[in-house]
Amino acid sequence: MKYIDEFQDPGLARRLLDDIHATVTRPWALMEVCGGQTHTIIRHGIDQLLPDQVELIHGPGCPVCVTPLEVIDKALEIASRPGVIFCSFGDMLRVPGTGRDLFQVRGEGGDVRVVYSPLDALEVARRNPDRQVVFFGIGFETTAPPNAMTVYQAKKHGITNFSLLVSHVRVPPAIEAIMNSPSCRVQAFLAAGHVCSVMGTTEYPELAARYRVPIVVTGFEPLDILEGVRRAVRQLERGEHTVDNAYARAVRPEGNPAALAMLEDVFEVTDRAWRGIGTIPASGWRLSPRYRDFDAEHRFSVTGIDTREPAACRSGEVLQGLIKPHECEAFGKACTPRTPLGATMVSSEGACAAYYLYRRLEIPTAKTAPLEATPVV
Amino acid sequence: MCLAVPGRVIDIGERDGTRMATVDFGGVVKDVCLEYLPDLRVGEYAIVHVGFALQRLDEESALKTLELFAELGMLQEEFGDPWEQAEQFGGVPEPDPTHPEDVPREAAQQ
Ligand code: SF4
Numbered sequence: 391m392k393y394i395d396e397f398q399d400p401g402l403a404r405r406l407l408d409d410i411h412a413t414v415t416r417p418w419a420l421m422e423v424c425g426g427q428t429h430t431i432i433r434h435g436i437d438q439l440l441p442d443q444v445e446l447i448h449g450p451g452c453p454v455c456v457t458p459l460e461v462i463d464k465a466l467e468i469a470s471r472p473g474v475i476f477c478s479f480g481d482m483l484r485v486p487g488t489g490r491d492l493f494q495v496r497g498e499g500g501d502v503r504v505v506y507s508p509l510d511a512l513e514v515a516r517r518n519p520d521r522q523v524v525f526f527g528i529g530f531e532t533t534a535p536p537n538a539m540t541v542y543q544a545k546k547h548g549i550t551n552f553s554l555l556v557s558h559v560r561v562p563p564a565i566e567a568i569m570n571s572p573s574c575r576v577q578a579f580l581a582a583g584h585v586c587s588v589m590g591t592t593e594y595p596e597l598a599a600r601y602r603v604p605i606v607v608t609g610f611e612p613l614d615i616l617e618g619v620r621r622a623v624r625q626l627e628r629g630e631h632t633v634d635n636a637y638a639r640a641v642r643p644e645g646n647p648a649a650l651a652m653l654e655d656v657f658e659v660t661d662r663a664w665r666g667i668g669t670i671p672a673s674g675w676r677l678s679p680r681y682r683d684f685d686a687e688h689r690f691s692v693t694g695i696d697t698r699e700p701a702a703c704r705s706g707e708v709l710q711g712l713i714k715p716h717e718c719e720a721f722g723k724a725c726t727p728r729t730p731l732g733a734t735m736v737s738s739e740g741a742c743a744a745y746y747l748y749r750r751l752e753i754p755t756a757k758t759a760p761l762e763a764t765p766v767v
Numbered sequence: 768m769c770l771a772v773p774g775r776v777i778d779i780g781e782r783d784g785t786r787m788a789t790v791d792f793g794g795v796v797k798d799v800c801l802e803y804l805p806d807l808r809v810g811e812y813a814i815v816h817v818g819f820a821l822q823r824l825d826e827e828s829a830l831k832t833l834e835l836f837a838e839l840g841m842l843q844e845e846f847g848d849p850w851e852q853a854e855q856f857g858g859v860p861e862p863d864p865t866h867p868e869d870v871p872r873e874a875a876q877q
Contacts, residue, residue, distance in 0.1 A: 398835055426770040433839070479817065480849025493853050504849040507818020509800060532771065536819040539802060547783060584771050587814060587822040610770060611835055639828045640814055646821055649803045738844060739770070 394439065397612050406616040407439055410623055417443040418626050419575045420619060421568070421711055423561060424582035425452030425739025426610050432744040434612045436619075444623060447575065447711035450564050451582050453529040454481045454737035455709060456664040461557045462487040462733075463695045465526050466495055468555065468686060475501045475518060477511035478526040484727075484736040488698045508540040515544070515552035524686045527554040531585045534558045534675055535649035538656035541677065541684045555686040556676055559662055561585050562593045563673035569601040573712060578622040580608040580615070583637040590645025594633040602631045609637040656681055665733065666699075666706025705732035708741050715742040715750070722751050771816035772836060772845055773829035774799065776809050790815060793833040795846045 397403035422428060428448045431437055437446045450456055466487045469476035476492070483493045483504070496502040501521075505511045508525055515523035527537040537554060544552045561582060568574055581594065586607045594605045604625035608618030618636045625631065635641055653675070662674025677685045702720045707713045715721055715734070725731040727746060734740035745751075774790035779801065781787065786801040790813075797818065801807055804820040812829035813820035824832075836842050844852070 398831065480852060483849060483853040493850075506797065506846070507800070509798075509818055532816050532821065535803060535821070536800070536817045539800065539819070543783075543785065584814065584816065584821070587771075611832060640822050640824055642822070646803055648805065649821065652803075 396434070399613060402613060403616060406613070406620050410444065410616070410620050411441050413620070413623050413627055414441045414443045415627060417445070418577050418623060419445045419447055420578045420580060420622050421447040421449045421576040422580040422608070422615070422618075423449040423451040423565070424580075424585070424610070425449075425455065425737065425741065425744075426584075427451075427580060427582070427608065427615060428741050429739060429744045430610055430612055430615055432748045432750060436612060436615055440619065444619065446619075448708070448714070448741040449568070449579075449711060450664065450667065450709040451530065451561065451585075452709070452734065452737050452739040452741070453533065453559065454485055455705060455733040455740050456559055456667065457482075457485070457528050457557050457733065458663045458665045459487060459699055460663070460695070460697045461528075461555070463697050464687070464692045465555055466490060466492065467692050467695060468524055468690050469495045469500045469502050470498065471690070473521055475503060475514055475521050475523045476526070477503050477505045477508075477514060477523060479528075480504045481738055482526055482528070484730065485733045486700075486730055486736070488696065508537050509543070512540050512544055512549065512552055515549050516547075519551060521551060522689070523552050524690075525552070525554050527556045527558060530559055530561060530582070531589045531653075532587070534657065535588055535646070535652055538652045541656050541681050542652060544684055545681060550683075553684050553686040553689045554677065557662070558657065558675040559664065560659070560673050560675065561589075562597060563670050564664070565597055565605075566601075567667070567670045567673070568710060569597075569603065571710065573710075576603070576711065578604040578606065578626055580618040580622060581605050583607055583609040583614070583641060586635075586637070586641040586645065588646050588649050590650075591633055591635060591641065591643050592645075598631050598633050604631050605633045607633070607635045607637050607641050609640065664709070666703075666709055668706075700731040703732040705734040705742065708734055715745040718742070722746060770841070770845070771814045771821060772842065773812050773824050773832050774815050775812050775829070776807055776820075779807075779809055788820070790820070792846065793837055793842055795842065797846075 492502050511525040598605045606618045606622045621634050657675035658678040659672050660676045661671050663669045704718045730736045734742040774792040776788045778789040788799045788801050790799040800819045812824045814822045
């Protein structure tokens with residue numbers, strides 16, 4: 391176990407791994423929901439340190455990846471219009487729409503700006519009263535409250551040249567969709583810690599009971615992941631299926647009440663299309679009627695876009711954990727971070743990007759391959 | 768984008784009726800909205816995501832996380848120049864995937 395030395399606390403990592411090895415008696419498949427966790431796992435070769443019986447399946451928790459192509463195309467169209475300043479987080483710049491991306495739109499003269507916070511986009515609107523400022527509001531339950539606050543502030547201060555292109559998604563309905571799928575192999579979930587920092591854990595007991603699936607709230611550091619796996623495997627071996635919080639330092643059961651209240655005020659739950667997966671009922675948010683004036687889709691009528699998914703891209707299957715990225719034919723050939731066919735290859739949380747960046751280029755034949763083959767940074 | 772970073776509050780004030788703080792993320796200083804953690808005080812740590820403090824964090828775990836993120840280049844990813852990062856994906860020659868030493872992003876970042 392060469393690479394265990396690179397863990398922050400190698401002694402603790404070894405103890406957690408030993409405990410997992412000692413506990414496992416049968417094969418189990420665990421899904422880590424969050425793309426940030428996927429990157430930690432691949433970067434540190436955690437999947438290869440685990441016993442052969444424990445398989446980690448990568449989940450749909452990359453907000454950039456699941457944003458539908460149609461919404462990306464709308465963003466590109468709005469960003470190219472004269473008089474518009476289009477603000478976005480940096481992750482969206484290289485996400486391919488049909489034929490181009492935001493990076494190229496800027497090259498063609500579009501005023502595309504990257505902001506660190508949605509409040510910065512509101513500031514841009516304040517300073518440019520004669521322009522329309524649009525913010526690309528994507529993301530899970532961690533990003534939705536900041537975006538909600540920004541729209542709330544815009545309304546409060548009467549800033550009328552600001553709007554949000556909204557494509558927010560929610561984790562619990564995605565878990566439900568995965569469990570309902572006939573091809574589902576997932577037996578336990580490592581739930582995304584930062585989503586739970588906001589939402590708390592109240593949505594999960596019902597899911598755990600209904601699908602008889604352990605849900606362990608897990609953080610993002612290598613040791614957090616090992617601890618999450620350890621607790622999930624322990625429940626599976628005992629035949630339990632409860633919600634367990636392994637990230638208590640950042641997650642309280644009630645979440646963040648102020649953020650939840652703001653979400654409730656500004657957004658309403660809606661069905662959402664997930665790129666490569668399809669529409670999941672009640673899986674997203676849109677602006678509630680009181681804030682509809684700030685909806686970019688209402689403000690800019692964007693029609694007649696010919697949205698075309700690249701046929702070769704299998705990111706839908708990757709996002710549902712049905713295949714691993716390097717099982718896609720295009721992986722590392724037609725599709726690389728510089729010539730991405732799907733968002734999963736360019737997003738900082740995308741599974742295809744993780745496999746490419748950390749050199750998981752070949753389909754492994756067995757987990758017993760020498761650990762030196764694992765490129766850990 | 769969903770990965771939040773812990774930071775330490777160094778100053779608290781108000782901007783347009785909104786509670787804001789100056790927060791230090793291992794050397795990078797940013798404005799952060801405190802509306803979701805209104806009772807956070809100077810000297811305390813919080814998990815910050817896209818400019819919003821979302822949950823308190825104890826000092827020990829905050830420092831450990833920051834150290835790890837710095838080591839892994841993730842602070843650079845979060846606070847570095849996004850156009851430059853996007854360009855690294857778009858403008859340089861294709862790496863040869865058969866060459867293990869041709870590690871695209873890591874090499875370019877250091
Ligand atoms: S490797 Fe590229 S083409 Fe294949 S699933 Fe991933 S993003 Fe799509």
